[in-house]
Amino acid sequence: MLQIIQGGYNFTHPDGVTIDRPNGIEHYAFVLFKSKTNVIINNQSYVVDRNSYILIRPSTSYLYCDLEKPFINDWFHCNGDEDLADLLSHLDIPVDTPMRAVDPLHLSKYIFDLHHINFQGGPLCEQIIDADLKSFFLKLSNMQQQRAALPELSNRYLSEFSELRNQIYLTPQIQQSVDSLAAQLNLSKSYFQHIYKDLFGCPVTVDIIKSRLEYAKFLLDSSLLSVAAVSKMCGYANESHFMRQFKKYVGVTPSQYKSRQHP
Structure with a gap:
């Protein structure tokens, strides 16, 4: 079963931010950047424009810091053991690589909905989160495939x-x-x-x-x-x-x- 560990929506850091995880974390991390950002992952540096995202695997070394202020992002950490790894592989979703979001507005809304149901709780919350996370990654893959099919x-x-x-x-x-x-x-x-x-x-x-x-x-x-x-x-x-x-x-x-x- 897929789980949300923690996260944030439209997090704003007026003075900027640096997130440094030299040994990575034990979960998957998804970040939607709403500000221009410098991302270093596995010692590879990227200048990432706003409305880009990255999905980081467990234990991957990464750092990101602001290139403009305020720094704003949506993010969540999630887990699902082999189920999540199999799903990402099946959907061919890139990991540890910054990607340009096809539809950042709706992607941000999907993240908001994930946090909302997680905060709301209830007896079926875990099952809903599992279904919504799978839906999130399906939508993410669908958007990227739509982009690939666009005329040049x-x-x-x-x-x-x-x-x-x-x-x-x-x-x-x-x-x-x-x-x-x-x-x-x-x-x-x-x-x-x-x-x-x-x-x-x-x-x-x-x-x-x-x-x-x-x-x-x-x-x-x-x-x-x-x-x-x-x-x-x-x-x-x-x-x-x-x-x-x-x-x-x-x-x-x-x-x-x-x-x-x-x-």
Whole structure:
């Protein structure tokens, strides 16, 4: 059975950090770097860009330190003895080698979900963690295989487009047009849309809508804000338009959704 030993989500070190494990650790370590980092593993040095990750085997010597501040990362240590080693081998997941994340936003969300269920506990927690860790590595392998299958031209744009997609999901309150997003990458609107769909499997307009509605659901879940206030905070100039899109994608109106969460 696979187990989470410990970990952290969106860990921020304002003054930077150095992690030095000359003899490694007894578990597997997974790190998603959200800041530029120097990684030394088995005496091999790498300059690792943000939105990269590494899976480190037990007992592997490693060190990583910040190349920019603040230093931010997601990480976890996990164990599973031969079961985990067999799974990683079967999925052909690289170990002890920094890799560029295909979809860092969703990869980070998967790590958040792992930590959430681990913290939540419960009688079935161990079985859920086992299943979720297997799912995590399956998704990781799937994303890397998708990248390998991309046309060379789309692959070349992956890093820039991933950063842009992160921006869309992290700032749902900002009104963004396809024209302005394309301009950020100095691409024509039509070419930008073509590459975006090639990389992520959906139009950029769908991601813009999803980012707003995910934020709206969070606000409706966790606050007493009115539907009108939530609409404005999610970048909608028109409340009626917000309600129509919410109903179309979520299946209920914002008011109905809110009443389910706060009966």
